[in-house]
Amino acid sequence: MPVLALITETGVELADPDTPHVKVTDLGLMRGDGIFETVLVVDRKPRELGPHLARLARSARMMDLPEPDRATWEQATATVVDNWTGSPEMALKLVYTRGPEGDPDERTTGFALGLDIAAPVIRARTEGVSVITLDRGIDPGLAQRAPWLLLGAKSLSYGINMAALREAARRGASDVVFTATDGSVLEGPTSNVVVAKGRTLYTTPPHIGILPGTTQAAVFRAAEKAGWTTKVEPLTVADLREADGLFLSSSVRKLTKVHTLDGEALPDSTALHAELTAAYEAEY
Amino acid sequence: MPVLALITETGVELADPDTPHVKVTDLGLMRGDGIFETVLVVDRKPRELGPHLARLARSARMMDLPEPDRATWEQATATVVDNWTGSPEMALKLVYTRGPEGDPDERTTGFALGLDIAAPVIRARTEGVSVITLDRGIDPGLAQRAPWLLLGAKSLSYGINMAALREAARRGASDVVFTATDGSVLEGPTSNVVVAKGRTLYTTPPHIGILPGTTQAAVFRAAEKAGWTTKVEPLTVADLREADGLFLSSSVRKLTKVHTLDGEALPDSTALHAELTAAYEAEY
Numbered sequence: 001m002p003v004l005a006l007i008t009e010t011g012v013e014l015a016d017p018d019t020p021h022v023k024v025t026d027l028g029l030m031r032g033d034g035i036f037e038t039v040l041v042v043d044r045k046p047r048e049l050g051p052h053l054a055r056l057a058r059s060a061r062m063m064d065l066p067e068p069d070r071a072t073w074e075q076a077t078a079t080v081v082d083n084w085t086g087s088p089e090m091a092l093k094l095v096y097t098r099g100p101e102g103d104p105d106e107r108t109t110g111f112a113l114g115l116d117i118a119a120p121v122i123r124a125r126t127e128g129v130s131v132i133t134l135d136r137g138i139d140p141g142l143a144q145r146a147p148w149l150l151l152g153a154k155s156l157s158y159g160i161n162m163a164a165l166r167e168a169a170r171r172g173a174s175d176v177v178f179t180a181t182d183g184s185v186l187e188g189p190t191s192n193v194v195v196a197k198g199r200t201l202y203t204t205p206p207h208i209g210i211l212p213g214t215t216q217a218a219v220f221r222a223a224e225k226a227g228w229t230t231k232v233e234p235l236t237v238a239d240l241r242e243a244d245g246l247f248l249s250s251s252v253r254k255l256t257k258v259h260t261l262d263g264e265a266l267p268d269s270t271a272l273h274a275e276l277t278a279a280y281e282a283e284y
Numbered sequence: 285m286p287v288l289a290l291i292t293e294t295g296v297e298l299a300d301p302d303t304p305h306v307k308v309t310d311l312g313l314m315r316g317d318g319i320f321e322t323v324l325v326v327d328r329k330p331r332e333l334g335p336h337l338a339r340l341a342r343s344a345r346m347m348d349l350p351e352p353d354r355a356t357w358e359q360a361t362a363t364v365v366d367n368w369t370g371s372p373e374m375a376l377k378l379v380y381t382r383g384p385e386g387d388p389d390e391r392t393t394g395f396a397l398g399l400d401i402a403a404p405v406i407r408a409r410t411e412g413v414s415v416i417t418l419d420r421g422i423d424p425g426l427a428q429r430a431p432w433l434l435l436g437a438k439s440l441s442y443g444i445n446m447a448a449l450r451e452a453a454r455r456g457a458s459d460v461v462f463t464a465t466d467g468s469v470l471e472g473p474t475s476n477v478v479v480a481k482g483r484t485l486y487t488t489p490p491h492i493g494i495l496p497g498t499t500q501a502a503v504f505r506a507a508e509k510a511g512w513t514t515k516v517e518p519l520t521v522a523d524l525r526e527a528d529g530l531f532l533s534s535s536v537r538k539l540t541k542v543h544t545l546d547g548e549a550l551p552d553s554t555a556l557h558a559e560l561t562a563a564y565e566a567e568y
Contacts, residue, residue, distance in 0.1 A: 002309070004308060017307070017308060017309065018307070019307075020304045020305045020306050020307050021304045021306075021307070021308055022304050022305075022306040022307070022308060022310070022313055023301070023302070023303075023304050023305070023306070024288060024301060024305055024306060024379070024395055024397055025286070025301065025397070025399075026306070026313070027446075028313050029306060029310070029312050029313045029379070029381075029440065030320070030377070030379065030440065030442075031440070031442040031443065031445070031446050032316030032439075032440050032441040032442050032443045033442070033443055033446050036314070063443065063447060064447075064450055093314070095308070095313070095314065097313075111308055113308055113309070115309075134430065134432055135426075135429060135430045135433075136430075136433070137421075137422050137423070137426040137429075137430050137433055138421050138422070139421070139465070142419075142421040145419060145421075146418065146419045146420075146421055147447075147451075148418055148444065148447045148448045148450075148451040149419075149420070149421055149444055149447070150443055150444055150447050153443075155316075155443040156313065156314065156315070156316050156441075156443065157316040157440075157441035157442060157443030157444065158314075158315040158316050158317070158441060159315065159316045159317055159347065159434055159437075159439040159440065159441030160432065160433055160434055160441065161315070162311075162315050162317050163347060163348075163431075163432040163433070163434050164432045166348055166432075167431075167432040181423070
């Protein structure tokens, strides 16, 4: 059963997730005008909550939303965690919108929602995924040139991300790596790209218009402790093909290996994946 | 007072818009995964309802949503119109989402919501607006090359459109014309661009990744009857500057003249605006 904690004017309040709590006029719904985070909670311990809340605040700044009150969001998180009776692993969504249109007090909408992690996501952690590259249609300089395009904000306007995943399904794959117009690698619709080559881990830099990854950062931190070198730099699709290991990282998928890219099988990275996953898990 | 008609499994039902009717798990909220239309209703008569419902169906196809049932949406429209007690003019929002995540019956969410038209929109119809051009970061071939980017679908993922309007406000303007990476003109965040030069009206073609305009089409239809030539073809920012009249068209703004573009005053188009508005109004 999902667990829901609403942020109200007076505090945080447990609520029934099967009952409607959002007005039709909410700008989060009507305009995708809001932001979110997805936090992995394992055995009642939220992972990377600090970085997630920092990124929520960053997204809020990018979208001119009032700064989220950290203590309140921590309390909402604790409320969901304390009331969770499901599996040991939970996906915790933090959702924050501009609130109902025309509200005289300009009240925002905020809630924390604990959900079971979908079975295919869990399965993919061991089995890996087949991925296609899809053109995202932007150049790597755009995010800095045009901040109104909200590239790198984790906004509720995720229609494109969902459409890309449907396109992957149509092509018999289960995930996507977006590419820029110059052929460079961006990110997945709901993940970051992590590449292993020799004893170095690579990921793409946020300034090209992607979301800085909380799980990617945790994996890099863990890998550094285990003696890996880490680099944040532009990658090409050729870099992905020539890697010893290609992975997608996100809170709920942790580090998931990519076994097939654009229909071509990649080298077996099972051992690498096991090593990096063990390093990541040792962080908690 | 807003008027709300919910589309339920058994039909259409009048509901209180101040009561929450949307679940937190609704994918329209969580992922901007849904579509909408805004219909102008004047004296209880919806304008261009047929084209709006056709465009809703087109957006649904682009986003792999089940085809909206036309009779149901007409009934929802009628329910709102019949219960409207506000001003003679109403903005009617039709909203259709993929529904709550994980719903075993994959039920969609649908509602029609009648709202007053915001005072600044009404005022701008006579006073005109100051507009800035903003880079949309895409090239004109992208929409056809990458349908997963949903360019030209009227999706709920309107975060960018709202951010662009905030950027305009920051620069002392009240609206935006998006440009493509080759400098060509796309559309406004919630409008189409209409240019008058001599006795010809111009607008930009949908295949470059913009929404085909219902009001733009109505204005063109009306203008043709009044002896104007109309052309749908690519435009540059220079074309906008050199026009006899530059207008933004949308359901609620009708045809609104642009008096200032990127800080430069444009030639006075008051007479042209009056002529075209009269032709448009004569359609109803």
